[in-house]
Amino acid sequence: MKALRIATFNINGIRSRLPALLAWLERERPDIACLQELKAADRQFPRQEIEAAGYGCLYLGQPAWNGVAILTRDSEPLEVRRGLPGMQDDDQSRYLEAAAHGVLVGCLYLPNGNPQPGPKFDYKLRWFECLLKHAQALYGSGHPTILAGDFNVVPTDMDIYNPRSWVKDALLQPASRACFEQLLAQGWVDAIRHLYPDERIYTFWDYFRNHWARNAGLRIDHLLLNRDLAPYLKQAGVDAWVRNEAKASDHAPVWIELSERRRRH
């Protein structure tokens, strides 16, 4: 394993946010970047600009909504899968899987699920069940694997500034949290929480109510490592400076750094 930096970023519109994306790539130089909420059809994806920045890319878009991409520095990602197994008739672009830099990467944009209860929440749980099934296979695959993306789940009350005002939100529902806990029960390591067990760390601050200035955030973007990759985890963090820029996405990038050698067992 070579030292790697892997990031996930819900960009909230890759076309309107392209200058911010390029500035972030240039400053942070992630080896692998998973993007969500492209809000662009494939023919609108800014491939040339991203390649000019030194990144190969795979993308699964659709007009106006959703959309995921995997960017790899100085290389071409090898596509493994587009779409989640069991969701073949899903018309929403939410999952892309690729191999790059010796790692298998699943880039996901889990459904929001609001309002709940209702069909959108049912769809979220159905999608999550398919993810759990696929994640189980990936976990024991023998390949160093990461699941990265916007999971649209606040895992615990420590992952939100104030759960009371969100108690009815799909992101905090016991059923949503139970699915996330099932991922952890499979053995996946939540990189941020593993390295910072007691800290309040957020990845999303909505545009309402001055939440960014008040640091009233949620942690919903996650990087999960399987048993073959977790021993290499060295560092993790949030590029909060991105959220402070003009016309920023409501999410900030989250990243991990892997070391060349195993660090733990």
Place this chain on the structure above:
DNA sequence: ATGCCAGGCACAGCCTGA
């Protein structure tokens, strides 16, 4: 209980996000 801000599209008010 609802709107708040923002992107995208049908380019004018909706729909969606979380």
